[in-house]
Amino acid sequence: MQASDTSSQLSAPRTAPASRRAVLTASLAVPAASAGVLGLSACDTGGDSTDPGVRPGERLAALDDVPVGEPTYVRTESGGEAYVYRSDDTTVAAFGTICTHQGCSVQPDGAELRCPCHQSVFDAATGEVVSGPAPSPLPAVRVTIEGEEIVAE
Known part of the structure; x- marks a missing residue:
């Protein structure tokens, strides 16, 4: 066989067609990875x-x-x-809105504040951790009642 004939017979390596499982796995991996990135956007782990x-x-x-x-x-x-x-007519307290675990925004749930990211629960009256991975209470905002207004001290 001549060299020119050999080169004409060379072709790209043949690969087996992708299996149905491989295609399904790959098609599910992209949305799952995207959801993970979107879910982390609610958390702020810096500073x-x-x-x-x-x-x-x-x-x-x-x-x-x-x-x-x-x-x-x-x-x-x-x-x-x-x-x-507001615990009663004359007692108020205030706390930050960011979970002390990984920086997600807490949401009110009755007399509690819950972190939707990792399920930490805080007492809305004290800011203390009730359950979950949060390492410390919500940061307190010192407040007072001045007339009919709640004001930061």
């Missing part, structure tokens, strides 16, 4: 991101806007975020 950013003297809410026994989300004029909790 101390649990600081609520509420400044002393800032108004958080009118007293009448915070029902007794229910955490109420507030955003201040400076962009600070907190949950205000």
Whole structure:
């Protein structure tokens, strides 16, 4: 056989056709990886991101806007975020909105604040960890009642 004939007979290596299982596995891997990236976007593992950013003297809410026994989300004029909790007519507390585990935003659930990412649960009246992997309580925002307003100290 001549060299020119040999080169004409060379071709790309043959591969076996992809199995149905391989195709299905690959098609499921992409959405699963995408979901993982999207799920992590709710968490912030860098730095101390649990600081609520509420400044002393800032108004958080009118007293009448915070029902007794229910955490109420507030955003201040400076962009600070907190949950205000009113135990009774004269007792208020406020806590940051970011879970101390991996930085996800907590959500109100009755008299608790729950982290949807890893299921940490916090007492809305005290900020203390009730259950879950969170290593510490939610950061407290010192507040007082001035007239009919809840104000950061």
